[in-house]
Amino acid sequence: MRSIVLTFGLIILSCLxxxxxxxxxxxxxxxxxxxxVGIFAALFLVIGIxxxxxxxxxxxxxxxxxxxxxxxxFGIDQQKIDALGISRREYEVLQEIAxxxxxxxxxxxxxxxxxxxxxxxxxxxxxxxxxRRTDAVRIAKELKIIN
Amino acid sequence: MRSIVLTFGLIILSCLxxxxxxxxxxxxxxxxxxxxVGIFAALFLVIGIxxxxxxxxxxxxxxxxxxxxxxxxFGIDQQKIDALGISRREYEVLQEIAxxxxxxxxxxxxxxxxxxxxxxxxxxxxxxxxxRRTDAVRIAKELKIIN
DNA sequence: TCCTTCTTCATACGAAAGTATGAAAAGCGC
DNA sequence: GCGCTTTTCATACTTTCGTATGAAGAAGGA
Numbered sequence: 058m059r060s061i062v063l064t065f066g067l068i069i070l071s072c073l074x075x076x077x078x079x080x081x082x083x084x085x086x087x088x089x090x091x092x093x094v095g096i097f098a099a100l101f102l103v104i105g106i107x108x109x110x111x112x113x114x115x116x117x118x119x120x121x122x123x124x125x126x127x128x129x130x131f132g133i134d135q136q137k138i139d140a141l142g143i144s145r146r147e148y149e150v151l152q153e154i155a156x157x158x159x160x161x162x163x164x165x166x167x168x169x170x171x172x173x174x175x176x177x178x179x180x181x182x183x184x185x186x187x188x189r190r191t192d193a194v195r196i197a198k199e200l201k202i203i204n
Numbered sequence: 205m206r207s208i209v210l211t212f213g214l215i216i217l218s219c220l221x222x223x224x225x226x227x228x229x230x231x232x233x234x235x236x237x238x239x240x241v242g243i244f245a246a247l248f249l250v251i252g253i254x255x256x257x258x259x260x261x262x263x264x265x266x267x268x269x270x271x272x273x274x275x276x277x278f279g280i281d282q283q284k285i286d287a288l289g290i291s292r293r294e295y296e297v298l299q300e301i302a303x304x305x306x307x308x309x310x311x312x313x314x315x316x317x318x319x320x321x322x323x324x325x326x327x328x329x330x331x332x333x334x335x336r337r338t339d340a341v342r343i344a345k346e347l348k349i350i351n
Numbered sequence: 352t353c354c355t356t357c358t359t360c361a362t363a364c365g366a367a368a369g370t371a372t373g374a375a376a377a378g379c380g381c
Numbered sequence: 382g383c384g385c386t387t388t389t390c391a392t393a394c395t396t397t398c399g400t401a402t403g404a405a406g407a408a409g410g411a
Contacts, residue, residue, distance in 0.1 A: 097245045144357060157339030160398070171397095172360050179399065189367085190398080191338055192304030291387060307368065318367095319390050326369065336397085337368075357408080368397065376389080381382105 075100070138202050141184045148202075150177040155194045155203050285349050288331045295349075297324040302341045302350050 075097075082093075138148060153163040160178070164171040178190065185200075187193035197203045285295060293314075300310040307325070311318040325337065334340035344350045 094241055094244050097241050100245070146358065154338060155342065157334065157336055157342040159336060169358085170360060172362085173358075175399065176359080179401090182399080187304065188399095189304055189306060191301060191341060194338060194341065195302065195304040293388065306366095316388085317390060319392090320388075322369065323389080326371090329369080352411100354411080355409085357406105359406080360404085362402090364400085366397105366399075368395100370395075371393085373392095374390085376387100378387080379385085381384090 137200055141200075141202075143181065143184055143202075147177050147181050147184075150174060151181055151193065151197060152203055154178070154181075154190050155197065284347050288349075290328065290331055290349075294324045294328050294331075297321060298328055298340065298344060299350055301325070301328075301337050302344065 143151070149167060150163060153166060158166065160171050160174045164174045167174070178193075182188070182190075182193055185193045185196045187196050194203075290298070296314060297310060300313060305313065307318050307321045311321045314321070325340075329335065329337075329340055332340045332343045334343050341350075
């Protein structure tokens with residue numbers, strides 16, 4: 058909670074500063090308006106991606122307004138991941154499984170113990186309704202929740 | 205692929221339209237610059253979030269072709285299978301592995317003992333230079349020798 | 352603050368996977 | 382027939398995987 062406030066505060070603050078600087082430049086006609094707007098657009102595009110990248114555990118999943126795209130436009134269907142209740146960490150493990158790594162290798166890669174990986178995989182198998190890791194990978198690919 | 209191009213095309217198109225309208229309003233001084241920039245910032249913030257929500261870690265994956273319905277011969281590289289020295293029976297086993305079946309299930313499906321399946325898999329792992337069956341599946345898909 | 356979820360870890364056990372080795376039958380090309 | 386590969390199977394052993402259960406700290410929402 059505190060971290061969110063802090064992060065947003067920082068973002069807003071830096072944006073305001075940038076904004077004032079930009080307006081100053083604009084008045085002096087040292088920058089065209091188009092460029093100005095473009096910069097801000099790009100800036101907020103990046104910010105948006107960053108924010109979304111830090112997806113929390115299903116943030117208040119209200120009834121979805123349809124995304125109007127039955128097929129995943131950009132490859133991965135985040136909504137399906139949420140709908141299955143797959144957590145961030147579990148998803149990371151799933152990706153490593155798909156790469157063909159062993160539990161031990163995944164543990165080393167994610168800096169946790171093999172025990173933890175086993176726990177994640179067990180719940181993944183339940184959530185994906187799979188019997189084995191190979192099964193889980195196939196199902197996940199069919200659901201397009203991994204590449 | 206087509207849908208991605210379409211989506212991006214639409215986004216860019218609507219942005220250009222919005223941009224022109226905005227510039228027009230700006231010239232007529234019906235809107236303050238701040239509001240203008242703010243609208244675009246918000247717009248691209250949303251777009252960024254949407255994109256991030258739908259994107260994958262993008263490890264250069266080509267989309268899988270339609271399963272089963274068309275002849276699996278198209279897209280499969282028979283020459284690579286031969287080059288790797290993978291026999292007919294081994295290839296059958298490989299396909300079953302990719303479906304997520306256990307050794308026992310594969311044995312039942314192919315009417316042989318589990319022992320035989322293990323033998324086939326062992327040589328498959330060597331020929332594919334894989335350490336595990338999950339690894340073998342990934343490699344086989346990358347080599348386009350299975351769907 | 353209380354409650355829940357997520358993440359982490361451990362231990363123990365059973366099931367599945369994989370390795371090593373040997374061997375026998377069948378098919379094929381020479 | 383002879384040599385070669387493929388396919389089949391077995392036994393024994395090691396490693397990995399998966400389940401069950403309990404527990405504890407961190408983060409976030411109500």
